[in-house]
Amino acid sequence: MSDAVTRNWSDPALLLKALPTVLLQTACFVAPLIMTFLLTFQRTKNFQLQWTWDLWTWSDIFSKPHYWTILGHTLFMGLACVALCLLIAFPVAYGLATRFKAIENEIKVLITFAFITDATLKIYGWVLFLDKNGAANFLLMEVGFPPDMVTFLYTDWATLLGLVYSLSAFAIFTIYLSISNIDRSLILAAYDAGAGKLRAHWEITLPLCKPGIWAGSILIFLLSVGAFLEPKVLGGGKSPMSAELIRQTFETRVNWPLGAALTLVLMVVSIFIVLLFTRMISIKRAGLAS
Amino acid sequence: MTATFENRLIDIILWSSLAAILIFFYIPIFTLIAFSFQEGRFLTLPFDGISLRWYGELFRNSNALDALWNSTIIAAATTIIATVIGTMAAIVAVRYRFRGLKAFQLLAGAPLAFPQLLLGIVLLLWFSVLGRAFNFNTGLITAIIGHIVYITPFATVIVAVQVHNFDATVEDAARDCGADSWQVYRYVTIPLLWPGIFSAAIFAFLLSWGNFYLTYSLAGSARTIPTFIFSGIAIGSSPLYPAIATVVFIPGILLVIVASRLRRA
Numbered sequence: 399m400s401d402a403v404t405r406n407w408s409d410p411a412l413l414l415k416a417l418p419t420v421l422l423q424t425a426c427f428v429a430p431l432i433m434t435f436l437l438t439f440q441r442t443k444n445f446q447l448q449w450t451w452d453l454w455t456w457s458d459i460f461s462k463p464h465y466w467t468i469l470g471h472t473l474f475m476g477l478a479c480v481a482l483c484l485l486i487a488f489p490v491a492y493g494l495a496t497r498f499k500a501i502e503n504e505i506k507v508l509i510t511f512a513f514i515t516d517a518t519l520k521i522y523g524w525v526l527f528l529d530k531n532g533a534a535n536f537l538l539m540e541v542g543f544p545p546d547m548v549t550f551l552y553t554d555w556a557t558l559l560g561l562v563y564s565l566s567a568f569a570i571f572t573i574y575l576s577i578s579n580i581d582r583s584l585i586l587a588a589y590d591a592g593a594g595k596l597r598a599h600w601e602i603t604l605p606l607c608k609p610g611i612w613a614g615s616i617l618i619f620l621l622s623v624g625a626f627l628e629p630k631v632l633g634g635g636k637s638p639m640s641a642e643l644i645r646q647t648f649e650t651r652v653n654w655p656l657g658a659a660l661t662l663v664l665m666v667v668s669i670f671i672v673l674l675f676t677r678m679i680s681i682k683r684a685g686l687a688s
Numbered sequence: 689m690t691a692t693f694e695n696r697l698i699d700i701i702l703w704s705s706l707a708a709i710l711i712f713f714y715i716p717i718f719t720l721i722a723f724s725f726q727e728g729r730f731l732t733l734p735f736d737g738i739s740l741r742w743y744g745e746l747f748r749n750s751n752a753l754d755a756l757w758n759s760t761i762i763a764a765a766t767t768i769i770a771t772v773i774g775t776m777a778a779i780v781a782v783r784y785r786f787r788g789l790k791a792f793q794l795l796a797g798a799p800l801a802f803p804q805l806l807l808g809i810v811l812l813l814w815f816s817v818l819g820r821a822f823n824f825n826t827g828l829i830t831a832i833i834g835h836i837v838y839i840t841p842f843a844t845v846i847v848a849v850q851v852h853n854f855d856a857t858v859e860d861a862a863r864d865c866g867a868d869s870w871q872v873y874r875y876v877t878i879p880l881l882w883p884g885i886f887s888a889a890i891f892a893f894l895l896s897w898g899n900f901y902l903t904y905s906l907a908g909s910a911r912t913i914p915t916f917i918f919s920g921i922a923i924g925s926s927p928l929y930p931a932i933a934t935v936v937f938i939p940g941i942l943l944v945i946v947a948s949r950l951r952r953a
Binding site for chain 1: 701702703710712714715719722772774783787798799803809810812814817837869895936940945
């Protein structure tokens with residue numbers, strides 16, 4: 399175990415190592431965010447930015463329900479994606495932490511590779527698979543099904559499939575880590591106390607791997623609301639999500655203040671939802687404890 | 689229900705869910721590999737024939753080769769810089785106690801949970817405003833900076849795991865033997881952290897290589913493999929893309945295997 403060393407900011411050893419990160423993330427993460435916020439108080443005229451300092455963009459956003467419908471759709475897709483990811487990730491993460499010991503590393507390699515490979519290529523692979531003349535329909539016909547069984551490419555279902563595909567590995571890894579950290583003797587103690595497998599699972603394993611479930615959910619939710627590759631390529635761009643709206647605002651309408659404001663609305667609303675959920679959980683837990 | 693029966697049932701459920709998810713994960717990958725050997729011009733089944741024709745076309749297509757080159761340059765630069773900054777940040781975040789540690793950890797990790805498209809847009813606005821003031825355009829350099837912002841936190845987390853398991857007394861021992869602080873780093877700290885640093889570098893390379901959103905926003909007119917394919921599939925399918933995919937998959941899986949070996953060692 400590494401021992402913590404107490405240091406002062408004037409210590410060159412600390413300064414030398416911390417400064418690059420601080421400079422990088424201040425200059426290329428925090429500062430751009432602040433500037434994005436300031437841009438929302440400007441206007442555009444003939445595709446040119448005007449430094450006007452007023453609330454025109456914000457009053458536009460709050461008066462048009464169109465933006466909010468798309469935002470609602472995005473958040474709904476995000477939550478659906480989180481639920482599906484947890485559902486498919488949990489059994490795999492659980493097995494990986496407890497029962498697949500013999501081939502644990504091979505499984506991890508396969509999942510990591512599938513997760514980290516070029517997203518554009520994988521999404522394109524899904525298009526080839528799900529297309530009307532694609533691999534899925536061909537294989538189904540070969541085994542005797544009628545033609546055109548798989549027809550959900552270019553719908554919201556395909557978008558959801560793409561999101562779950564791209565993001566579920568986050569849940570597998572976070573849940574796996576928290577299950578492998580559970581002290582095995584707690585579960586054995588539950589058995590000794592007469593609990594069945596299911597009961598021990600429900601009362602020991604599930605509550606103890608909550609941090610992993612939460613970390614995975616938050617990551618997946620925040621990343622899914624910013625996705626635009628899946629809705630565009632698999633969903634066919636027919637029911638746009640916020641990210642696509644933002645992209646269009648910048649690229650087609652060249653309206654920076656509006657795009658900046660929509661970006662901030664999306665971020666603030668999704669962080670608010672995350673906080674709401676974590677707050678709800680901690681209140682529930684406090685209620686149980688008392 | 690007897691205990692053995694219960695056990696068998698759980699095993700069956702867990703193993704079949706593993707099989708299901710691996711099939712799910714590899715459907716698009718194997719679809720692409722299969723289609724890369726298609727002889728004809730159209731990506732439909734059944735195949736006209738099996739051939740390596742599109743691999744040949746790929747290496748004669750200058751746009752595809754340019755994209756491959758740009759991807760390599762961006763990924764190489766990002767890997768080196770992100771791994772160095774991330775390693776230093778990991779040592780700071782795990783080993784040192786100082787005022788503002790929590791703020792430092794938050795700052796070092798925040799881009800992880802920030803959607804890439806939005807990060808790309810925010811940076812594009814930033815570089816556009818700066819570019820107007822200092823007269824530069826977006827291109828490979830701005831794309832590299834964007835990748836570094838997003839990938840450094842990943843490198844930090846991976847190295848931090850290694851630092852966490854690091855026995856600091858060997859550093860003290862080296863110091864007692866008269867090593868100065870540079871020698872301690874050169875001969876003790878870095879060699880011991882090397883598996884973590886190297887696997888962080890591999891992940892940084894793969895994340896940068898496959899990155900779409902940041903490159904799309906920040907690379908200006910330069911194309912990398914992901915943006916080259918995206919702009920292509922917006923117009924229509926081409927049998928070149930499955931061939932590119934297969935060529936890209938092989939080094940990818942090899943790197944993931946190397947990284948996994950290293951972390952076990």
